[in-house]
Amino acid sequence: MRSYSLIAPAKINLYLEILGDRADGYHELAMILQSVELADQVNIRAIGTQTIQVHCDHPQVPLDKTNLAYRAVELMSQEFPDCWAQFGGVEISIQKNIPVAAGLAGGSTNAAAVLVGLDMLWQLGLTQPELQELAAKLGSDVPFCLAGGTAIATGRGEELDPLPSLDSFYVVLAKHQNLAVSTAWAYQSYRSQFSNTYGRSEGVDKSITTEMINPPTRVHSGSMVQAILNKNVAKIGQLLYNDLEQVVLPNYPQVLQLRQAFENCGALGTMMSGSGPTVFALCQSQEQAQALLQHVQSEIPDPNLGFWVTKFASHGIQIVS
Ligand code: ATP
Numbered sequence: 001m002r003s004y005s006l007i008a009p010a011k012i013n014l015y016l017e018i019l020g021d022r023a024d025g026y027h028e029l030a031m032i033l034q035s036v037e038l039a040d041q042v043n044i045r046a047i048g049t050q051t052i053q054v055h056c057d058h059p060q061v062p063l064d065k066t067n068l069a070y071r072a073v074e075l076m077s078q079e080f081p082d083c084w085a086q087f088g089g090v091e092i093s094i095q096k097n098i099p100v101a102a103g104l105a106g107g108s109t110n111a112a113a114v115l116v117g118l119d120m121l122w123q124l125g126l127t128q129p130e131l132q133e134l135a136a137k138l139g140s141d142v143p144f145c146l147a148g149g150t151a152i153a154t155g156r157g158e159e160l161d162p163l164p165s166l167d168s169f170y171v172v173l174a175k176h177q178n179l180a181v182s183t184a185w186a187y188q189s190y191r192s193q194f195s196n197t198y199g200r201s202e203g204v205d206k207s208i209t210t211e212m213i214n215p216p217t218r219v220h221s222g223s224m225v226q227a228i229l230n231k232n233v234a235k236i237g238q239l240l241y242n243d244l245e246q247v248v249l250p251n252y253p254q255v256l257q258l259r260q261a262f263e264n265c266g267a268l269g270t271m272m273s274g275s276g277p278t279v280f281a282l283c284q285s286q287e288q289a290q291a292l293l294q295h296v297q298s299e300i301p302d303p304n305l306g307f308w309v310t311k312f313a314s315h316g317i318q319i320v321s
Pocket of ligand 1: 183
């Protein structure tokens with residue numbers, strides 16, 4: 001039986017602005033997403049029986065239909081019933097290195113890897129736009145995870161415009177291992193507290209045309225885009241932004257404490273990723289990243305606080321073998 005092994009990188013949000021409510025119940029977003037080298041390994045294998053089996057070495061990851069990798073196989077079997085009939089079922093084994101429920105798109109990147117793996121296993125020869133369309137059906141972050149690198153993401157997060165890759169940054173990630181923030185809770189809380197301010201942001205750069213209930217006139221991710229185009233490292237660090245911090249930081253004092261600890265120890269910039277609770281800091285070298293990690297670790301001596309040092313990545317899903 002044929003099998004493939006894929007690398008599925010995590011992402012961080014360099015910028016996350018909530019622009020308004022959409023008619024489909026989601027939020028209209030303006031984000032800048034960045035892949036990092038911290039990645040899961042996803043192995044995919046054809047098995048004789050018409051079943052979907054998911055294995056994972058992390059106890060918090062579900063192995064049933066609620067696993068996004070499982071849903072990716074299900075979607076592909078519905079889209080390509082002849083392949084499902086011809087090649088049989090699939091076994092997915094996930095080696096989990098990305099912290100779970102962390103705002104790092106761990107589930108989404110696993111799902112993206114499954115799409116690429118099945119494309120090869122079933123010899124479909126799908127184009128990148130075809131894979132992106134399937135990815136968008138699985139979740140807003142899945143198309144980005146597929147392509148990776150650095151990109152502007154609009155709409156629900158599934159409409160991508162690639163940016164030139166930034167390979168010079170090191171990243172320190174920190175997360176309280178026993179802390180999880182529900183993405184749905186974060187967005188709903190933001191809506192109930194801040195929907196009256198949608199579209200009133202200052203700054204002027206990019207028009208939004210997508211159908212929205214309460215469209216804003218402009219968004220201001222453009223300064224960050226400009227900094228990225230100029231590869232202005234210091235400016236990128238200063239312009240990190242995440243609207244969801246406004247609801248997560250007041251409700252999760254541990255995340256606030258982490259944010260403050262990173263802010264006070266000389267990083268180029270620091271921000272919560274996605275809906276948290278992971279906080280990241282940008283550094284110019286591995287040495288600076290290690291020094292920063294040690295500094296924050298000594299400031300918050302909590303054995304449950306996990307740290308990872310990684311680097312910006314210019315790729316999404318990669319095939320190892
Ligand atoms: P995002 O940034 O896309 O919102 P996240 O990084 O916050 O995602 P995940 O690691 O994807 O969060 O996990 C969110 C929840 O999804 C977990 O609580 C877990 O139960 C579930 N889940 C489903 N499939 C997976 C998967 N393959 N890997 C990790 N978690 C998964």
